[in-house]
Amino acid sequence: MARSSADDVELRRACEAAIDGGGGKQKVVLCIRVAKSRGVWGKAGKLGRQQMAKPRVLALTTKSKGQRTKAFLRVLKYSTGGILEPAKIYKLKHLSKVEVIQNDPSGCTFMLGFDNLRMQSVAPPQWTMRNKDDRNRILMCILNMCKEILGGIPKVVGIDIVEMALWAKENTPAKTSQVATKDGPATSVMTENDSQITVERDLVSQAEEEDMEALLGTYVMGIGEAEAFSKRLKRELLALEAANVHALLESEPIVEEVLQGLEAASICVEDMDEWLGIFNVKLRHMREDIESIESRNNKLELQSVSNKVLIEELDKLLERLQIPSEFEAALTGGSFDEANMIKNIEACEWLTGAIKNIEVPNLEPCYAKLRAVKEKRAEFVLLKCTFVRRASEFLRNYFPSLIDFMINDKSYFSQRGQLKRPDHADLRYKCRIYARLLQHIKSLDKNCLGPLRKAYCHSLNLLLRREAREFSNELRASTKVSKSSTVWLEGPPGSSQTTNSADSSSASEAYSRMLTVFIPLLVDESSFFAHFMCFEVSALAPSESFGSNKFGSDGTETNLAAHTGSDVKHKNNSNELEILNECLRELLDGIQEDFYSVVDWACKIDSLCCISMHGITDRYLSTQKADVAGFVRVLLDDLETRVSMLFSRFVDDACYQIEKYEKNVRQMGVLPYIPRFATLATRMEQYIQGQSRDLVDQAYTKIVSIMFVTLERVAQVEPKYADIVLLENYAAFQHSLYDLANVVPTLAKFYHQASESYEQACLRHINMVIYIHFEKLFQFARRIEELMFTIAPEEIPFQIGMSKMELRKTLKSSLSGLDKTVSAMYRKLQKNLTAEELLPSLWEKCKKEFLDKYGSFLKLVAKIYPNETVSSVAEMRELLSTM
Template sequence: MAKSSADDQELRRACEAAIEGTKQKIVMSIRVAKSHGTWVKTGKLGKGHMAKPRVLAISVKEKVQRTKAFLRVLKYSNGGVLEPAKLYKLKHLSKVEVATNDPSGCTFVLGFDNLRSQSVAPPQWMMRNVDDRNRFLHCVLNICKDVLGRLPKVVGIDVVEMALWAKENTSAISQQPGNLQDGHVMATSAESDVKVTVERELVSQAEEEDMEALLGTYVMGIGEAEAFSERLKRELQALEAANVHAILENEPLIKEVLQGLESATNCVEDMDEWLGIFNVKLRHMREDIESIETRNNKLEMQSVNNKTLIEELEKLLERLRIPSEYAACLTGGSFDESHMHQNIDACEWLANALRILEVPKLDRSYANMRSVREKRAELDKLKNTFVKRASEFLRNYFASLVDFMLSDKSYFSQRGQLKRPDHADLRYKCRTYARLLQHLKSLDKNCLGPLRKAYCSSLNLLLRREAREFANELRAGTKASKNPTVWLDGSAGSNQSANSADTSTVSEAYSKMLTIFIPLLVDESSFFAHFMCFEVPAHADGNKAVTSDDDNDDDLGIMDIDDNDKAGKQSADLGALNESLRDLLDGIQEDFYAVVDWAYKIDPLRCISMHGITEKYISGQKADAAGFVRILLDDLENRISSQFSRFVDEACHQIEKNERNVRQMGVLSYIPRFAILATRMEQYIQGQSRDLVDQAYMKFVTIMFVTLDKISQADPKYADILLLENYAAFQNSLYDLANVVPTLAKFYHQASESYEQACTRFISTIIYYTFERLFQFARRIEDLMYTSTPEEIPFQVGLSKVDLRKVVKSSLSGVDKSISAMYKKLQKNLTSEELLPSLWDKCKKEFLDKYDSFAQLVAKVYPNETIPSVSEMRDLLASM
């Protein structure tokens, strides 16, 4: 037998390469021819239906639970490489049919039940020989049985023939490569394994043994199948005749049995009739019993329901009952301190009674009962009466407390005596009704609005009166001499002794105002938030950074009343609280403003100290229950800043007035006065006021430098002298401060640069004025150096050697006198004698540098001419 393509290892590897990446393994691969035509007599395909070479491959994909099997069709590409063409799942294989029109038996059809178009005939696959066909179909049937648990329909092939072929070709099948694990088809070399697999598929072991015994019985010289078939037919006819004879011999026995069956049938029918009668009687009896049991169950259920209803009604009546003592307390009880315990108990009972008449405390079926609705209306009327009485009492109570304190002058500051506000007694009396307010909120939240307004209106009068009296006495008792505000006025005298007056008592008075009232206002805000039942966070307890002698007496213990409130709960009505605090504290800021304005009039520079004090208090505040206090401090800071800005603007205006005066000489008056002002301002800085002062410095110095430039432009002849003297004075007066104040250091460096520029211009003017012809001649030579060679310059008009000798003779004969004249001119123009030495040194250095440049030009252009050397000129300058 020729070698089958199923054993071709190269073909198998080509198939595996074609399906690489699919995680599938090739079990069998075999070459086939694909066609759709019919066989003609010559045994070849009809025209237009030429067979196409294909490769059929069976592949498996192993998973955890099960194994999947596939039939792959591969075709050859133009380059002769196998590539996948079609893929079929073997679980959809429904039929294997061998074509009857192929006399060789090598053509077969595989039918699948999931093909989209069943009207198109499936392709026919043609093998080279019957062995290849049997080998391929044998593998397909085995996989279907072991992997899928079923066999497709086999048409046109004898199963017995397949079994015999498999037994004869065991060795060829066992060499088939590939494997299926987990109890599936295993390709091994053992003959027994293959035989068991094949025979289990096609013919069972018992059937095979019977067939061998039968065949073994008839091997007695039988040569032809027709004779063997005739013999079998004769024996079958003999067996059938013997069976008929035996049946006819047993006829009497059969009749006797039939008679017995008929008698038994009659007895069964009689018994069935009696059983039917008894069944009817039993059914009637069962219905009577069921009826009795139903009536009994209804009576028992009615009894239980009546008992439960009575219990529920008793509970409901207990809920609806209003104790007389509570009713009397709620409608006409007293609100004196001694009776507050009874009022609190009555409130708690009323709130609980209203709560238990609401769903879900009360069953929804009871909520619409007439008695419940009437009782709820009665309780609502009782609640409204009590809330109205309590609200009216508290409004009058708050007003009476404040009126009592306003009428007693001992509560406020008096002449010669500052009085610290003391609200301990007021808060103690209010605490008596703290729990009452909490219960009023739980009964009717809307009633708190008018009560809060009444409390704020009454207490606002007290706080404003306390602040006004305190501020008035604070100002009256503070002794401080008023400082003039004309700090930088050029028309003022040079004596600034008044500016050194001590005004520290002014800022101390302002600090005392804040120290007394800011903690008081914070405490009042926190007390009001708790007392009036605002749901504020637990940390809204005022300013802890500011020390106060008052005890923290705003702890009402209200957080213990309502267990539903939790510490740290974010307030939902913080906005409403801030609105109420505005009503409580509004107007008190006017007294703080009055202290600020008073301090500004005495000494505007004290705004720096007050600004620092205010910032310390702002940094210690929290934007919580004391929100209005934070706003008050911000307003104070803004007012102090605006007042100081007003002072700065006035001082700047005084500086600008200098430019409208007559010709200015020497150091302007505002330069040394600014140094005195800056020193004083640095003494007043406290805390975080650095920015305020730095902004003032920037505005002052900018105006000073701009004004200086404008004044210098009025007389260009003496502009540089005025600039250098004033910039030098600015540096000298601010040298110490510039070392410690960065803002002044920046302006110090700016003045230094401007001073150097003014010095350079002034010295150049003096030098050119004295030696004009000499350096004018040098400048002409420098200009020609750009366009002519040094040899050509002596032939230019006015630049000959003769002209050089004339210029040197006129400028340098008696040069010592010229230099002395230059010194005298420098001395004459300066008003600040202390600047003369440094300026003269710069003047000599500048002159020597210019003369050095002139000497180099002469040596380059006029090499044979002699002029005084640079060293001679240096010695001459050093001797003067």
């Protein structure tokens, strides 16, 4: 028997290389050569001609994925170079039927039916093997894989199960097969006999076995030996073969007639096929002629359409390149008067659009290289330069002429006896006429805006400074004030400190009026300038951007362009913002001097005006937080700094005047700056406006701290009278600031501090007076207290100088003539006290302190000398009340 291709090792290697390149992802279980042909479906098939069989290779493969194993049927074909390459792949889980074709007498042709094929109307391919052994081998392999991997077998048609089982028993070479287990695919070695027995058991059901046994039983009934049965079967077989031969010989004429009919039909079909071939050649030539005609026709139509579109595009291009005569006249030599501005604006708009239309984004790139377009672009650029030069020259002369006209007319400014608020409405109206012209100039040539902005800033700066100077001079001249000659916290005690209060308020009102008139004007001018001169800044530069700006020592603004860095829009417009800040500096620089002069003038009239001016400035600063004009906020910040500096200078002078009292040799009674400070604080509270509370509180803290320090130093000049000086001055401080301390928290704090110092001074002075007049009595009590630390209380009377006799002597010397002693003590309190109104309360404190000390003395006597009789505290209180 010829060697099967299923045992060809080279074929297996070629299949593995063709399937996955030899990577080993899929394992080839069986590969065998077959012939592929397309079957026919009943009577609808072609007569007399079958398709030619094609060589193919069928390969059964498995692929393991985790614990699962998949089975495939692969069809491979030969390429031009004789190399195997994949053609088709089928999944065995979709195999539904295995059918052996009955039309093939050899029985080597079979068909595989899959239930997932899309084209069910097309006959599936038929596979023809070299012999029945190859057919049985591949079919048995397919059925075994379906059973082992998929758990079931497809439908088998046209093949004898018994025949396959017998064949499997005869072909029992050992082979290696792969089966699926619960733990994954496993390879095991088994014989084909085992496999075929399994297949036979699977392919023949129990019912079929019973039918076969019944059939066989009919033949063995009455037969005793197998040999006799075999002879009988041979005789029957010979009879059947003889009957078949006889039937064939009888049907020979019919067969010959059928063969003749088939031959005639075959000749007709061959003739028809020849005629169809001729017609096919003629039709092919006709189709080529038609395609050639259609191609030429399409080219002509395309050329016609292209020519039409080209003409339209050229018309559009010419329309873009043509310059209207009226616009050309306006751009090259037109007037810039107000009556002609509409025509000039229209010409600018046309020129801007024309330049954009011949640029690459709006014009096809192929047109941009045309000579006509390049020449026209150069002509447009020349036209743009000419117009921008003429318009810039006109505006550079127009802005100074407007300002010069206003400066030369004195009626625009404040005059003697008449304050005039600056009015720029007419100026802005005349400027707005050319606002759109400036926008077009910027779009045509952005660099031309720089000189125009400088010319506008320089001219308007002269007007604003002139208006501020005239208004400031007339404001000071018209305010009825006289310079205050009174120096606070200095001078004789009886000098008046309340002069010029009305004049001081008028000076503050003059400063407020200066801000009311000019701050909104400067804000409006800054905003108008930013819009008019086409600055592209977000929200026109919020005031936070100028938080760090300051004026230099010469009064000019420095570092106006400060950026927070937190706003993305500010970063995008940083260059525009810097240019705007620089222009605003040129626009408003120098005007701050007139504000400074008003501040200095009001401060010379009365330094307390700084308080109200500080509050006014704070109020304007709080309303300018979201303002667009950075220079105005810087101006207000600097004014506030200047006012604070002047007021600090006034506070320093007041502190210096207080410190001068320390140089006097002796100071008795209430120091003069105590009541004067109360008057000063009252005036300062009258001037507080807006947010100036902190400024005044800082001044209170500094002045009162110096007052208390100086008072302590003055009191120490003569220690003998130190407590009297302290208690009188602290009492005067409390008395003079009682009302203000109830409403001013800062003064309330110092009021409580003075009250504590007063109580301490009173206590020290009273103790001194008491010890002077009752020295022996309290020295005896002090010795008792000292001895109690070292010895027992009952032993103290036995110490030297501490006997009961000594106690009686001490009581007699101290308490005899008590009325005289108390009168002397009262006179001692009255002797050096200049503030008589303090004596009653001081005397009451003195009696209370004496009774407290006397009560402590009695407790010691009762503990050490229990049997001694001494006047009680109640008797002593009653005695003192009668004196």
